[in-house]
Amino acid sequence: MAQNYKDTLNLPRTDFPMKANLATREPEMLARWQKQQVYDRIQETRSEAELFVLHDGPPFANGDVHMGTALNKILKDMIVKSRTMFGFRAPYVPGWDCHGLPIEFKVVKEARGLAPAEVRKRCEAFARKFIDIQREQFKRLGVFGD
Numbered sequence: 001m002a003q004n005y006k007d008t009l010n011l012p013r014t015d016f017p018m019k020a021n022l023a024t025r026e027p028e029m030l031a032r033w034q035k036q037q038v039y040d041r042i043q044e045t046r047s048e049a050e051l052f053v054l055h056d057g058p059p060f061a062n063g064d065v066h067m068g069t070a071l072n073k074i075l076k077d078m079i080v081k082s083r084t085m086f087g088f089r090a091p092y093v094p095g096w097d098c099h100g101l102p103i104e105f106k107v108v109k110e111a112r113g114l115a116p117a118e119v120r121k122r123c124e125a126f127a128r129k130f131i132d133i134q135r136e137q138f139k140r141l142g143v144f145g146d
Helices: 022-036 038-045 067-085 101-110 116-140
Strands: none
Touching: 022 038, 022 116, 101 116
């Protein structure tokens, strides 16, 4: 008869599930943070504290978040959260780089020969679209912000 070695181990008993089930739990966690207004409550509790500001060099609003923008944003979020834990008031107001060649290149590549006013109009619509997309993607990374 084969011995079940699991029965011979002295393992702690916890309420943690064996399966992380992140695809289900992550949206629930984000919704709970939103409902509890975690970011706003943190800012309220630190309203009288010394100010710490991290000036964030924003990403271009020209596509989905990729490893470079994710790493950049996560590292900056860790700095802001660590300063908050040290007792500072560390608000984070995200921004996006919405002008210049990266966005214009994407717009003109889709439709050549546009009038300058039409290029600007399409660039604005393109940037606004990706600001909304990236904002939600940053939330999925756990980044808090105003």
